[in-house]
Amino acid sequence: MASVTVQVPAKVNLQLAVGAVRPDGYHELVSVFHAVSLFDEVTVTRADTLTVTVEGEGTDGVPLDRTNLAARAVELLADRLGTSPDLHVHIRKGIPVAGGMAGGSADAAATLLACDTLWRGNTPREMLRRLGAELGSDVPFSDLGGTAIGTGRGERLAAVPSVGRFHWVFALADGGLSTPAVYGECDRLRAVAGADVPDPAPHEGLIAALRAGDAAALGASMANDLQEAALSLRPALRATLAAGTAAGALGALVSGSGPTCAFLAADEAGAHAVARALETSGTCRTTRVAYGPVGGARVLPRLRNAESAPGVL
């Protein structure tokens, strides 16, 4: 086996309830993660030394050194398995970079699974997720996919049952937002307001909407506690949210730490109509239409025919 490719989805937080800052500097969360059909593909190939290459839109800001989350994932698993980290990692990006859709986290999750497959580590998925949590709070969900509640700093997961397929539009912005900066702005705004920070709790109406496959109820109950902070740092996003809402979206919110904005539509045709309206509104750089939930990280068949073994060259 010389190379393995893993496909991994983006996420949107349908609910992101942000509690108080913990002693370790992270915020206590209740996050309803939802995996959507925008994907990165990570291919790992045996090599003389650990190298990373990236292709796709907006990848100029992605580091190619050992700070890339994929490179850190290789080193972490190599250390665990007592093997050499000498691999070439190639990332094909379909997930917006620094967009609040867990692009780097997705690559870390994909790399852990790809390396474990290449090295025949047979590491249980639950253990890969635990390792992933050392690389970032969103990494375990990128591995799991579907729809799930994350607690703690977002890394402790429980699957949420849902019915049917939800149709999404994502409005991509120029440039990214730094996740720590957005959490910091959330803290600053809260300090100015001086109100108590309630313990984060799941929104029962949102969970019921998922169980019922009720897109209108889901759209009405989505909420993101980081949204005000993202809007404070990037006021132009207000116009993006307003344009999607005016175009008939059932719900609109900033995705995670932003600046990508997410819009829920009633069906696929509705999603394309919202996307067209957003593009002509001039309030975003471009749009993507997607659906969810989709599965988490998975090894792609090496040869696309019936005889090929999954992921094996």
Ligand SMILES: C[C@](O)(CO)[C@H](O)COP(=O)(O)OP(=O)(O)OC[C@H]1O[C@@H](n2ccc(N)nc2=O)[C@H](O)[C@@H]1O
């Ligand atoms: C905004 C979200 O994407 C929502 O899912 C996540 O909370 C961020 O997850 P992530 O990018 O995997 O974040 P990490 O790499 O774990 O942390 C990056 C930084 O985000 C902030 N952070 C993250 C998670 C959390 N529960 N509280 C935080 O305050 C911290 O400043 C931390 O240093």
Ligand SMILES: Nc1ncnc2c1ncn2[C@@H]1O[C@H](COP(=O)(O)OP(=O)(O)OP(=O)(O)O)[C@@H](O)[C@H]1O
């Ligand atoms: N493999 C990677 N892909 C993208 N960015 C990476 C990667 N590794 C490290 N980074 C760094 O992480 C920063 C954030 O990128 P990323 O795409 O993960 O943001 P994000 O989607 O907003 O993350 P999240 O939603 O998890 O907070 C980038 O600006 C880049 O410097």
